[in-house]
Amino acid sequence: xxxxxxxxxxxxxxxxxxxxxxxxxxxxxxxxxxxxxxxxxxxxxxxxxxxxxxxxxxxxxxxxxxxxxxxxxxxxxxxxxxxxxxxxxxxxxxxxxxxxxxxxxxxxxxxxxxxxxxxxxxxxxxxxxxxxxxxxxxxxxxxxxxxxxxxxxxxxxxxxxxxxxxxxxxxxxxxxxxxxxxxxxxxxxxxxxxxxxxxxxxxxxxxxxxxxxxxxxxxxxxxxxxxxxxxxxxxxxxxxxxxxxxxxxxxxxxxxxxxxxxxxxxxxxxxxxxxxxxxxxxxxxxxxxxxxxxxxxxxxxxxxxxxxxxxxxxxxxxxxxxxxxxxxxxxxxxxxxxxxxxxxxxxxxxxxxxxxxxxxxxxxxxxxxxxxxxxxxxxxxxxxxxxxxxxxxxxxxxxxxxxxxxxxxxxxxxxxxxxxxxxxxxxxxxxxxxxxxxxxxxxxxxxxxxxxxxxxxxxxxxxxxxxxxxxxxxxxxxxxxxxxxxxxxxxxxxxxxxxxxxxxxxxxxxxxxxxxxxxxxxxxxxxxxxxxxxxxxxxxxxxxxxxxxxxxxxxxxxxxxxxxxxxxxxxxxxxxxxxxxxxxxxxxxxxxxxxxxxxxxxxxxxxxxxxxxxxxxxxxxxxxxxxxxxxxxxxxxxxxxxxxxxxxxxxxxxxxxxxxxxxxxxxxxxxxxxxxxxxxxxxxxxxxxxxxxxxxxxxxxxxxxxxxxxxxxxxxxxxxxxxxxxxxxxxxxxxxxxxxxxxxxxxxxxxxxxxxxxxxxxxxxxxxxxxxxxxxxxxxxxxxxxxxxxxxxxxxxxxxxxxxxxxxxxxxxxxxxxxxxxxxxxxxxxxxxxxxxxxxxxxxxxxxxxxxxxxxxxxxxxxxxxxxxxxxxxxxxxxxxx
Ligand code: ARG
Ligand code: ZN
Numbered sequence: 001x002x003x004x005x006x007x008x009x010x011x012x013x014x015x016x017x018x019x020x021x022x023x024x025x026x027x028x029x030x031x032x033x034x035x036x037x038x039x040x041x042x043x044x045x046x047x048x049x050x051x052x053x054x055x056x057x058x059x060x061x062x063x064x065x066x067x068x069x070x071x072x073x074x075x076x077x078x079x080x081x082x083x084x085x086x087x088x089x090x091x092x093x094x095x096x097x098x099x100x101x102x103x104x105x106x107x108x109x110x111x112x113x114x115x116x117x118x119x120x121x122x123x124x125x126x127x128x129x130x131x132x133x134x135x136x137x138x139x140x141x142x143x144x145x146x147x148x149x150x151x152x153x154x155x156x157x158x159x160x161x162x163x164x165x166x167x168x169x170x171x172x173x174x175x176x177x178x179x180x181x182x183x184x185x186x187x188x189x190x191x192x193x194x195x196x197x198x199x200x201x202x203x204x205x206x207x208x209x210x211x212x213x214x215x216x217x218x219x220x221x222x223x224x225x226x227x228x229x230x231x232x233x234x235x236x237x238x239x240x241x242x243x244x245x246x247x248x249x250x251x252x253x254x255x256x257x258x259x260x261x262x263x264x265x266x267x268x269x270x271x272x273x274x275x276x277x278x279x280x281x282x283x284x285x286x287x288x289x290x291x292x293x294x295x296x297x298x299x300x301x302x303x304x305x306x307x308x309x310x311x312x313x314x315x316x317x318x319x320x321x322x323x324x325x326x327x328x329x330x331x332x333x334x335x336x337x338x339x340x341x342x343x344x345x346x347x348x349x350x351x352x353x354x355x356x357x358x359x360x361x362x363x364x365x366x367x368x369x370x371x372x373x374x375x376x377x378x379x380x381x382x383x384x385x386x387x388x389x390x391x392x393x394x395x396x397x398x399x400x401x402x403x404x405x406x407x408x409x410x411x412x413x414x415x416x417x418x419x420x421x422x423x424x425x426x427x428x429x430x431x432x433x434x435x436x437x438x439x440x441x442x443x444x445x446x447x448x449x450x451x452x453x454x455x456x457x458x459x460x461x462x463x464x465x466x467x468x469x470x471x472x473x474x475x476x477x478x479x480x481x482x483x484x485x486x487x488x489x490x491x492x493x494x495x496x497x498x499x500x501x502x503x504x505x506x507x508x509x510x511x512x513x514x515x516x517x518x519x520x521x522x523x524x525x526x527x528x529x530x531x532x533x534x535x536x537x538x539x540x541x542x543x544x545x546x547x548x549x550x551x552x553x554x555x556x557x558x559x560x561x562x563x564x565x566x567x568x569x570x571x572x573x574x575x576x577x578x579x580x581x582x583x584x585x586x587x588x589x590x591x592x593x594x595x596x597x598x599x600x601x602x603x604x605x606x607x608x609x610x611x612x613x614x615x616x617x618x619x620x621x622x623x624x625x626x627x628x629x630x631x632x633x634x635x636x637x638x639x640x641x642x643x644x645x646x647x648x649x650x651x652x653x654x655x656x657x658x659x660x661x662x663x664x665x666x667x668x669x670x671x672x673x674x675x676x677x678x679x680x681x682x683x684x685x686x687x688x689x690x691x692x693x694x695x696x697x698x699x700x701x702x703x704x705x706x707x708x709x710x711x712x713x714x715x716x717x718x719x720x721x722x723x724x725x726x727x728x729x730x731x732x733x734x735x736x737x738x739x740x741x742x743x744x745x746x747x748x749x750x751x752x753x754x755x756x757x758x759x760x761x762x763x764x765x766x767x768x769x770x771x772x773x774x775x776x777x778x779x780x781x782x783x784x785x786x787x788x789x790x791x792x793x794x795x796x797x798x799x800x801x802x803x804x805x806x807x808x809x810x811x812x813x814x815x816x817x818x819x820x821x822x823x824x825x826x827x828x829x830x831x832x833x834x835x836x837x838x839x840x841x842x843x844x845x846x847x848x849x850x851x852x853x854x855x856x857x858x859x860x861x862x863x864x865x866x867x868x869x870x871x872x873x874x875x876x877x878x879x880x881x882x
Contacts, residue, residue, distance in 0.1 A: 166186070
C-alpha cells in the first residue's frame with residue numbers, strides 16, 4: 001500500500017521562480033457550448049524569450065485533445081507530446097500561432113474548477129472558475145499569472161437553452177446562427193493573466209444600472225442571477241455603486257471597461273471571484289433581502305461586492321508575478337475592503353469584528369502545524385493557500401504600513417504603486433518599494449513580516465517613579481520559536497499608545513527624546529528586541545493603553561491588574577481598546593473560574609459591565625460586543641490540554657455570572673425596551689438594537705431558561721426579518737428547548753425553496769453544543785435538501801459542525817473525528833477543494849487532552865493511509881500530522 005509520503009506531490013518553491021520562456025500576446029477562444037460536452041478552439045500568438053531556449057510547454061489537465069496545428073499546419077503525432085498535465089510542442093518560434101481544439105465535460109465536473117454546470121442539467125447554467133489554476137482545465141496554456149495576454153472570446157450555443165452569453169471584456173458583436181443557435185463575442189483590451197478569464201452561459205435575469213466614472217466613462221452595470229432570486233440583488237447593486245465611488249474618491253481609481261457584469265451562483269468553492277469585467281459570486285455573498293438575510297449577511301454582501309470590485313486595480317491591473325505573492329492582491333484588497341466597510345458603517349465596530357475574526361481564524365492557523373508565512377516559501381497545492389494568513393494577516397500588514405505612512409503618505413505610495421506597476425505582474429518587493437520611495441523611507445524591513453510564520457508576542461512592563469514623575473514603559477518582542485532555527489531578527493512593530501490617569505482621563509504625552517507637542521496618543525515603532533520609553537512629567541502612576549486600534553498583529557502580554565483593565569474598559573475612548581480591555585478582563589475572569597482560586601477579575605469584569613449596561617452613553621452594538629467574552633476557539637488557544645466541552649461549560653458559567661450581576665429584572669426590562677422597536681430597517685441604530693437584543697436574550701437564557709425560551713418562541717413567531725428570527729431560533733436550539741422542534745419545522749417549510757436560508761437551518765443545528773450535535777448532524781445528512789455536491793450545503797452542515805462547534809465535534813469517544821474522515825473520503829472524490837478546507841478542522845489536534853488527542857491521531861493516520869487522496873487533501877493531512 002502506498003502511504004501518504006510516497007504519494008507526496010512535488011513542492012513548488014519560490015526560490016525556483018523563472019520568468020516564462022514563452023508568452024502569449026493574444027488569444028482567441030471559440031466555444032461551442034453544451035451541458036454534457038463543450039468544444040473549444042484556442043488560437044495563441046506566441047512570443048519567445050530570446051534569452052531562453054526551453055521548448056514550448058503548455059499546461060493542460062484532463063483535456064481531451066481533438067486537434068492541434070502550428071502556423072496553420074496540422075501537427076503529426078510525433079511533433080507533440082501530452083503527458084503529466086503538460087503539452088510539449090516541437091517547432092514553435094517567436095510569432096508562431098498554435099491552435100488546439102479540445103472537448104470538455106462540464107456536467108461531469110464536480111470539482112467546480114474550470115468549466116462547470118451550476119444547478120440542474122435542465123435549468124442550470126454554465127460558468128468557469130479559473131483562479132488559481134483552473135484555466136488549464138479549459139485549454140492548453142502557460143497557466144501562470146505572469147503571462148498576460150489580450151483575449152477575444154466567441155461563444156456559440158443553442159439560443160433556447162443558453163439565451164445569455166457572457167465573457168470578460170467589452171461586447172464586440174452578437175448574432176443568430178443556423179439551427180436555433182446564436183453567438184456573442186467579447187474583446188478585452190487589457191492584457192490579463194489566464195486566472196482572470198471567465199464565461200457564463202444560460203438562462204439568467206438581470207438588474208441594470210448606468211454609471212459614469214469620475215473620469216467620464218459611461219459604464220453599464222449588470223447583475224445576473226436566476227429568475228427566482230434576481231429581486232434579491234438590489235442591495236448588491238447599491239453596494240457596487242458605493243464601492244465604485246469610494247475607490248474613485250479614496251484612491252483615485254476608475255473602472256476601465258464599458259460593462260461590468262456580476263453573476264450569482266449557488267455552486268461555488270469560494271466567496272467570489274474578480275474575473276476581469278465578469279465577477280462571479282457565491283450567491284451567499286450577493287443576494288440579500290430582509291426575510292432571508294441577517295444584518296451580518298448584509299454587511300458581508302457589501303464587503304465582498306467591494307472586495308471583488310477593488311480587485312480591478314489591486315489584482316487585475318496590477319497582478320501577481322507568481323502565487324507566492326498572493327497576498328499582494330489579497331491582503332491589500334482585504335485592507336481596502338475593510339477600510340471601505342469602516343467608512344460605510346462604524347469604524348470601531350468594524351475593527352472589533354476584524355480582529356475577532358483574526359483571532360478566531362488566523363491565530364490558531366498560525367500557531368499550529370498549518371502555519372505558513374504570508375508569503376509562503378513553498379506549496380504543493382496553491383488552492384490550500386487561500387488562507388486566513390494570506391488574507392487577514394496580509395491585510396494587517398498593509399494596515400501597519402498605512403498607519404506608518406499616514407493617510408496622505410499611504411495614498412501617495414499607492415498612487416506610485418499603481419502607476420509604476422500598471423499592466424505588470426508584481427511582487428511584494430515592488431509594493432514595499434513603491435510605498436517607500438513615494439515617501440522617502442525604507443519599508444523593506446517590513447518584508448520580514450511576510451517571510452515568517454507565527455504570531456509575535458509583545459511584552460509590556462511599566463514602572464512609575466513618583467519622585468521623578470517619570471513613567472518608563474519597556475516593550476520587548478518575541479517571535480515564536482522554530483525548533484533548530486536561529487533566533488529571528490526583530491520586526492518593526494508600530495505601537496499606538498496613550499496613558500490614562502486613574503480618574504479615567506487621558507494624559508498628555510511627553511516622550512523623552514521625541515518632539516513634544518500636546519499629544520495624547522502616539523505611535524512608537526519598536527525596531528529592536530527590547531526598547532524602553534520614558535515619559536516625563538507624569539503626575540501619578542498611569543495605566544497604559546497599548547496597541548490602540550490593534551496597531552500590529554501581535555499578542556500583547558501586559559501584567560495589568562483587573563482594576564486597570566476595568567478602568568480601560570470603562571474609560572478608553574478608543575472603542576477598539578475599550579473592547580480589548582474587556583476581552584482581556586473576561587479572559588482573566590474565565591481563568592478565575594477555571595483555576596477556582598480567585599474571583600478578582602470575575603468581579604471586576606461583571607461590575608464594569610454592569611456600570612456600562614446602565615449608562616446611556618454607550619452605543620447598543622458596542623455594548624453587545626462588550627457583553628460577549630472571547631469565543632471558545634480563542635479561549636482554547638491559551639491552553640495546552642484542551643477539553644473543548646470543559647471550555648464550553650466554563651464559558652457558559654462565566655456568562656451566567658455576568659447575567660446574575662446584571663440581574664434578571666434589568667435584562668427583562670432591556671429586552672422589552674429593545675423589542676419595542678422591532679423593524680427591518682438597516683440603519684445603524686436598528687441593527688445595533690437587534691444585536692443587543694440578541695445578546696440580552698442569550699444572557700437571560702442562562703438565568704431563566706424557561707422564561708427566555710418563551711420570549712424566544714414569541715420572537716421567532718413575530719420576527720419581521722431574518723436577524724430576529726434566526727437569533728430566536730438559535731436560542732431555542734442551543735438551549736435544547738421544547739419549542740425548538742416546532743420552530744425548526746416551521747423554518748424548514750417556510751424556506752423550503754430558499755437555499756441560502758436553508759443553509760442557516762442546517763448550521764444552527766450543527767452548532768448545538770455538546771454530545772447531541774453529532775446525532776443531529778447524522779440525521780440532517782438524510783434530509784432531502786442535503787447534498788455533498790454543493791459546497792455551501794457541506795459548509796453549512798459539516799463545516800459548521802467541525803469548524804464552528806468545538807464542544808460538539810470534539811467528542812471524547814472520537815466519533816466526531818471518525819465522521820469527519822469518512823466524509824472527507826467521499827467529498828475528496830467529488831471536490832478536493834471542499835475536502836481540504838474541511839480537513840483543516842484537525843488543525844491543533846496535538847494540543848487536545850490525551851484521550852481526544854489519541855482519538856484524533858488515529859483518525860488522521862487512517863485517512864493518511866488512504867490511497868488516492870487528492871493533492872489538496874494529501875497536503876493538508878500531511879501537514880497536520882507533522
Ligand atoms: N480571488 C478570489 C477572492 O477574491 C478568491 C478565489 C480563490 N479561488 C480558489 N479556488 N482558491 O478572494
Ligand atoms: Zn480577493
